[in-house]
Amino acid sequence: MSQKPPLVEMRHISKHFGGIQALTDAELELYPGEVLGVLGHNGAGKSTLIKILAGAEKANEGAIFIDGHEAHIDDPNDARGLGIETIYQELALCGNLNAPANLYMGRELSKWGFLRKRAMKEEAEKALSRLNIRIKSLDVEVEAMSGGQRQAISISRAVHFDTKILIMDEPTAALGMEESRMVMELTVELKKQGIGIIWISHDIHEVYNFTDRITILHGGTNVVTAPTKDFTQDEIVSMIISGRPIEHSNKANSD
């Protein structure tokens, strides 16, 4: 792998909630244009680690570097300012509004307080076509769209505002098979644009086929961080459950 400098480095991250130690010395590295799968069963610390990066939680110890510079992320707006966007499992869209209104929600284009509706519609059209998303009419309320189309709008919103790092928290959990495929195709498109993507999922098959690297968490610490294809699916499952890394003798593909 050609080693570009990492987009995100999270070093020695520790976090406790009262007496419960959620993370101990956890690490995460994300490179431009890759999909990093974060795995672990419930309570392994993966969502806490991600929330710290997204600004929804604060670490007790450790440092975060974005593009090599130390970053202080105190709230979601700090994260956004650094080009970190999060897509949540429960879609953050207003069903009663159309796609352009949702895309620009909270950052509407305006002049003297008046909406620049046409400009927003044109920009929305461009943003969606850039990701090869086809939506029949942009004037339709989002509520009338399929789950996949809505997730597509969330994604295009997340990447519209100069995003470098995209966190996707179970982005396909609420979707059907066809729609999941559409979201994954979109993600491939984003990858090509050099965005670093953190992909959290419980679906091992999906993670295995889709991510470039994985990191497995267990009990709040990293078990292993490696290219996904260094292991078989069964080996990954066993590491998630046992929390012990599997040693390999046959590392066939030298990177």
Next chain:
Amino acid sequence: MEFAKIRSQPLVWILLVAVILAIVLSFLSPFFMTVGNMTNLSKQVSIVAILAAGQAVVIISGGIDLSVGSILALSAVVIGALIQVDVDPMLATLAGLMTGTIAGLVNGIVITRGNIPPFIATLGMLGIARGLALVITEGVSYQVLVPFFLFIGNSKFLGLPIPLYFVLLTFLIVAIMMHMTVFGRHVYAIGGDERVARLEGIPVDRQKIKIYMLSGFLAALAAVVMTGRLAATPPSVAQGIELQAIAAVIIGGVSFVGGRGLVVTALIGALIMAMITNGLNILGISSFYQQVLIGMVIIAAVWLDNLKTASR
């Protein structure tokens, strides 16, 4: 295809109902479609219509404002008391409008900072503003016989009564705010899903405060028209009128859950209610039946709306 699009417009339906009602009433009574009666009708509708414009904005944002009748009375009383001590009528009007806006501001702050549901917060203000109106006047009604208010109450411009201009201007401005500005977009977003609006960086609390200030301001504007019409400011005026304003909004087809509906339909809702009252008066039917009928119309309006939503 085109027909389906037209059919799905809430404005078309409610306008149709209003037109049919007007036609039926004009057949039933030769007096309905007279200039005199129409003037009368537009005066009757003006107060509720102005309140309904504000109420529509509040309801679209997912809230409710029960205090508009009391704020109207308090604003009117402030105007009356100032006129009583020979303050310039324009200044008195300004003070009245300020009073209503501040009452709305208090509503907004209590709802957002105090985290108190709009129903409770404005129910409290309903008591507070009415009580203050009674305290200021000690229960007495002031006469307001200055030319400025007599003009508002009794004059016509281009053949139309002045209160009607207040109504049309109010709806024009509120409609522009709701459909063309960032503020209006935020109102719809907050009514659609407040959690999402917050997550996406909309200043929800600030916009809510503005919404209740607008409603308070329009209640005070209605007070100006009311003062003109009555040439007096009785502190007990407009009791229960908030329910008429809410009814006008609901009959107009604005969703009570928030996020959906057009402000203009509230004007037509107010017109339908006024036509029912006016028509039954002309036909000599007891006003007791009017209340029954309007009650049934409110339920029918929401029922029809449910049918429409279910068929989607």
